[in-house]
Amino acid sequence: xxxSFIGTVGLMVVGAACAHAAEMHAxxxxxxxxxxxxxxxxAVAVDPRAALRARAPADAVDQVxxxxxxxxxxxxxxxxxRFPNSDNIRHQVYSxxxxxxxxxxxxxxANAPPIVFDKPGVVxxxxxxxxxxxxxxYVSETPFFAKTGSLGTAVISDLPPGxxxxxxxxxxxxxxxxxxxQQVTLTANAPANAEWQIGLKPNIRVPRVSGAASPAYP
Numbered sequence: 001x002x003x004s005f006i007g008t009v010g011l012m013v014v015g016a017a018c019a020h021a022a023e024m025h026a027x028x029x030x031x032x033x034x035x036x037x038x039x040x041x042x043a044v045a046v047d048p049r050a051a052l053r054a055r056a057p058a059d060a061v062d063q064v065x066x067x068x069x070x071x072x073x074x075x076x077x078x079x080x081x082r083f084p085n086s087d088n089i090r091h092q093v094y095s096x097x098x099x100x101x102x103x104x105x106x107x108x109x110a111n112a113p114p115i116v117f118d119k120p121g122v123v124x125x126x127x128x129x130x131x132x133x134x135x136x137x138y139v140s141e142t143p144f145f146a147k148t149g150s151l152g153t154a155v156i157s158d159l160p161p162g163x164x165x166x167x168x169x170x171x172x173x174x175x176x177x178x179x180x181x182q183q184v185t186l187t188a189n190a191p192a193n194a195e196w197q198i199g200l201k202p203n204i205r206v207p208r209v210s211g212a213a214s215p216a217y218p
Contacts, residue, residue, distance in 0.1 A: 035152030054143035068135025
């Protein structure tokens with residue numbers, strides 16, 4: 001009976017916390033009004049206590065058809081990321097970015113050791129064997145983030161109500177990330193909305209057709 005009571009109280013506490021959580025809806029367009037996918041939206045609480053209980057989860061970036069999947073991966077600082085290789089050839093993943101320098105020697109399958117991303121910042125991924133392979137890991141200093149989809153939208157849920165500085169990042173953005181910052185007040189009563197219109201540089205990413213011919217590396 002006591003266990004049942006404790007369980008009921010626990011559910012009530014969780015339910016109350018969720019009931020008082022806030023939500024933010026983001027929309028990102030380019031300078032021509034077209035929706036922008038793969039933009040990382042970040043909400044940084046003005047009161048740092050809002051993120052004290054956040055934990056960095058494990059995550060993964062795959063390699064499929066000689067491309068990094070996903071192309072842009074936002075993670076929380078301290079997260080451990082695996083780099084499985086789903087191709088039938090070996091890859092050699094590396095990064096020279098200041099936020100994380102590492103190299104995974106030629107491997108296949110899921111044998112590569114996971115990498116801990118312990119500094120915030122942008123990490124550019126490459127493959128020493130296939131130079132067209134480019135991907136990005138955005139290591140966020142805040143646990144409150146999301147990535148836009150094909151319609152340019154993203155939703156950040158379960159935010160503690162309060163004041164936030166919200167900004168965005170995209171690998172082709174033509175101006176500084178800090179210039180996108182907005183002050184947003186979040187309440188539990190209704191979702192807050194934030195919109196951006198950004199300029200994009202030409203995308204140098206070379207698309208690959210599944211099964212396209214390439215050098216055969218063992």
